[in-house]
Amino acid sequence: MNKIPLILFAVLVVFFVVPMLKGKDPAILESVMLGKQVPEFSLPAVVKGKKGFSSKDLRATPAIVNVFSSWCMECRLEQGTLEAIGQIENIPIYGIDYKDTPEKLAPWLKEHGDPYTAIGTDTDGHVAIDWGVYGVPETFVIDAKGIIRYKYVGAVTDEVYRAIFRPLLAELRQ
Amino acid sequence: MIVDLGYGALVLALVFSLLQSVVPLVGANRDKKKWMLFGRRSAMALFVLVSLSFGALMYAHVTSDFSVKNVFENSHTLKPMIYKISGAWGSHEGSMMLWVWMLSLWGFGVERAKKIPLPVQARVLSVQGMIGFGFLLFILMTSNPFARLFPVPMEGMDLNPVLQDPGLAVHPPLLYTGYVGFSITFCFAMAALMEKKVDAAWAATLRPWVLAAWIALTLGIMSGAVWAYYELGWGGFWFWDPVENASLMPWLAGTALLHSVAVLEKRNTLGNWTIFLAILAFSFSLLGTFLVRSGILTSVHAFANDPARGIFILVLLTVAIGGAFIFYAFRAPQVKSGAGFSTVSRETAMVLNNVFLFTFCVTVMMGTLYPVFMSALDLGSVSVGPPYYLSVLLPMLVPFALLMGAAPSLAWRKGSLxxxxxxxxLTSMTIVVLLTLPLHEKPLSVLGFGVGGWIVFATSYNLWKKISLKLPRSYFGMALAHIGFGILIMGITATTLWKEEKILWMVRGDHVIVAGHDIAFLGTHKSEGPNYDIDTGIFTVDNGYLTPEKRWYPADEKSTSEVALKVENFNLLYLVLGDQDKDQPDRWVVRIYNHTLVLWILLGALMMAGGGFISITDRRRHE
Known part of the structure; x- marks a missing residue:
């Protein structure tokens, strides 16, 4: 009886240590959504002059879906790279604005860059849950059939683009 | 110079913590009074040294000494003074310093408490010294806040703007006071295992420490919820985020501990269980502080991750928690336990209370750690959201609340219903009245108010019947805290289920009705602030005015919103003036929220903490 907590704790420690020993970078969270269709959703517009979007928009061409928020510090680091990706790769970038205060968004985009084709607001975070989002920023790569091919956790910097996104997008185009 | 002194004091503190973990313990085992007394001197020295060190860090922040890397990364000369001060604990290194400072403060508290028997005190301080040693080592090896920068930069990088908020100047210190407070109950549990003795006197000594930590944690969680509410601004106050859960778990374990300590004190039973809960509460506090930082759990709150820190933290947690449970596994069977009791009695109610709280705690833990399990088993990454917590916790809340209302009127040993x-x-009447009203989400509303009402009615009635007896002050504390919990439940129910919000374009002269308030937009008025332009929206609400502002800072090209609030019977109506239509300047986006009884949540939490305060002043004597 008195040894139960010890045993449970030992099990817990194993679960913590295993991913570390495997050398997993905790920043890489594989998604159960990989290889699946994007979840059904429809997100309303939030910024003037920019449409919202829904799952239907993601079934025509390859696309990038970026989950971000104006209160997220790391998101600031990736706006420039995302803008560049959109231009170089000629791929639409959709933004899911996660649990944000709507009026803070427009000035934020003005300051840090606006790479988005369309931005939908996910005020209560329900759509993000369907996507398996654990935090912001997270970036998904969707193929032409609307299947999630990749998920990146953290800011998409120039290095990340060169190492991961460029080869992946080239592959998708073939 | 002062910065170097701060660093030196920290190193010296490490030495003292090492001595403190050994000397008093040996003294207690060999019955050497002078060695035991060293624990007290050392606790005092530790407090002074860590205070000096923390003070030096604060000084560096206040004077914007950018030769210190931590200051450079988190401060800026133009930052208001309050954020320069709070910046001292805004970063990872600074928050670790705050943690250790709290630890030394609690240690100092134990040193001051003259009523604790010397051998117990010596053992408590010794275990506390071990914890302090671990964390001081962690700071010095992986998170030195006094690391220098060369060449010295002219200007700092500024504290994360989200953290520049009065709420966040208060929230972490309160939360940490609670987390670290449970280190003392942990130390007491270890001391009891060493002495192989738990009894009513031990529980009486422990009780104020549990209460103090619990109060701080309650207020800490509350301040976090308040911050989330007004800063994030769509009426949410709790998101079941891993970091929030991390603070809820020690709170649940601590609440269970609070009740089992009471049983142990009154009836001299549940000794081992109390020890277990004391270990558990601190283990969760450690997890709460460090799990997020180790990078194992990713969350919206996540700070920068560093693998070296992660591994150090894991080792530290494993040694502290694992060590405690090993000790518990072998020593607990030798600790004597007390008498039995009849089925319908307050003891049974308290045991059930503990079962519930423990189950809540495990539920939250499963939800929080589930993604970790999945990832370890290569089943992919997932996140667990509010639906899980609500569907598991809500059904358990009903019997829990029934019990909570009934328990205080049951007598010890033997009671009746x-x-x-x-x-x-009274509760049935409330439910009937609610059923006749046109409400949103009727079944859940009735459930929430039935449950909350029952707790309030049963507790108040019981108090009223007993008021002629000479009740101890702690009884009033208990009653206040329980009533507060009932009010909290009703507040959460009303705010979540009955909130109304409208986001709309309004042109001068437009009317809208939200939650029975007639709101008319009379237009905007332009004026100038010190370094910003103001558009003031003028609204009539019923018979009064509300004037939310939109401020534009040309230098930063940023705008902020000053919300306008109308408080009425614990409800909050709040108005936000959003964007202006570029083509039609008299057309504005207006956001209107009505949160019913949202202030009950605050009131309930304050009553719970207040109940704790009243209980703590009850100085019972155990001859």
């Missing part, structure tokens, strides 16, 4: 008829009638 007759005294509960009047509260039962």
């Amino acid at each position: 007759e005294k509960l008829s009047i509260p039962f009638i």
Whole structure:
């Protein structure tokens, strides 16, 4: 009886240590959504002059879906790279604005860059849950059939683009 | 110079913590009074040294000494003074310093408490020294806040703007006071295992420490919820985020501990269970502080991750928690336990209370750690959201609340349920009234108010019946805290289920009705602030005015919103002036929220903490 907590704790420690020993970078969270269709959703517009979007928009061409928020510090680091990706790769970038205060968004985009084709607001975070989002920023790569091919956790910097996104997008185009 | 002194003091503190973990313990085992007394001197020295060190860090922040890397990364000369000060604990290194400072402060508290028997005190301080040693080592090896920068930069990088908020200047210190407070109960548990003795006197010594930590944690969680509410601004106050859960778990374990300590004190039973809960509460506090930082759990709150820190933290947690549970596994069977009791009695109610709280705690833990399990088993990454917590916790809340209302009127050892008829009638009446009203989400509303009402009625009625008896002050504390919990439940129910919000374009002269308030937009008025332009929206609400502002800072090209609030019977109506239509300047986006009874949540939490305060002043004597 008195040894139960010890045993449970030992099990817990194993679960913590295993991913570390495997050398997993905790920043890489594989998604159960990989290889699946994007979840059904429809997100309303939030910024003037920019449409919202829904799952239907993601079934025509390859696309990038970026989950971000104006209160997220790391998101600031990736706006420039995302803008560049959109231009170089000629791929639409959709933004899911996660649990944000709507009026803070427009000035934020003005300051840090606006790479988005369309931005939908996910005020209560329900759509993000369907996507398996654990935090912001997270970036998904969707193929032409609307299947999630990749998920990146953290800011998409120039290095990340060169190492991961460029080869992946080239592959998708073939 | 002062910065170097701060660093030196920290190193010296490490030495003292090492001595403190050994000397008093040996003294207690060999019955050497002078060695035991060293624990007290050392606790005092530790407090002074860590205070000096923390003070030096704060000084560096206040004077914007950018030769210190931590200051450079988190401060800026133009930052208001309050954020320069709070910046001292805004970063990872600074928050670790705050943690250790709290630890030394609690240690100092134990040193001051003259009523604790010397051998117990020596053992408590010794275990505390071990914890302090671990964390001081962690700071010095992986998170030195006094690391220098060369060449010295002219200007700092500024504290994360989200953290520049009065709420966040208060929230972490309160939360940490609670987390670290449970280190003392942990130390007491270890001391009891060493002495192989738990009894009523031990529980009486422990009780104020549990209460103090619990109060701080309650207020800490509350301040976090308040911050989330007004800063994030769509009426949410709790998101079941891993970091929030991390603070809820020690709170649940601590609440269970609070009740089992009471049983142990009154009836001299549940000794081992109390020790277990004391270990558990601190283990969760450690997890709460460090799990997020180790990078194992990713969350919206996540700070920068560093693998070296992660591994150090894991080793530290494993040694502290694992060590405690190993000790518990072998020593607990040798600790004597007390007498039995009859089925319908307050003891049974308290045991059930503990079962519930423990189950809540495990539920939250499963939800929080589930993604970790999945990832370890290569089943992919997932996140667990509010639906899980609500579907598991809500059904358990009902019997828990029934019990909570009934328990105080049950006598120790043997009780009866007759005294509960009047509260039962009152609750039924409330439910009937609610059923006749046109409400949103009727079944859940009735459930929430039935449950909350029952707790309030049963507790108040019981208090009223007993008021002629000479009740101890702690009884009033208990009653206040329980009533507060009932009010909290009703506040959460009303705010979540009955909130109304409208986001709309309004042109001068437009009317809208939200939650029975007639709101008319009379237009905007332009004026100038010190370094910003103001557009003031003028609205009539019923018979009064509300004037939310939109401020534009040309230098930063940023705008902020000053919300306008109308408080009425614990409800909050709040108005936000959003964007202006570029083509039609008299057309504005207006956001209107009505949160019913949202202030009950605050009131309930304050009553719970207040109940704790009243209880703590009850100085019972155990001859």
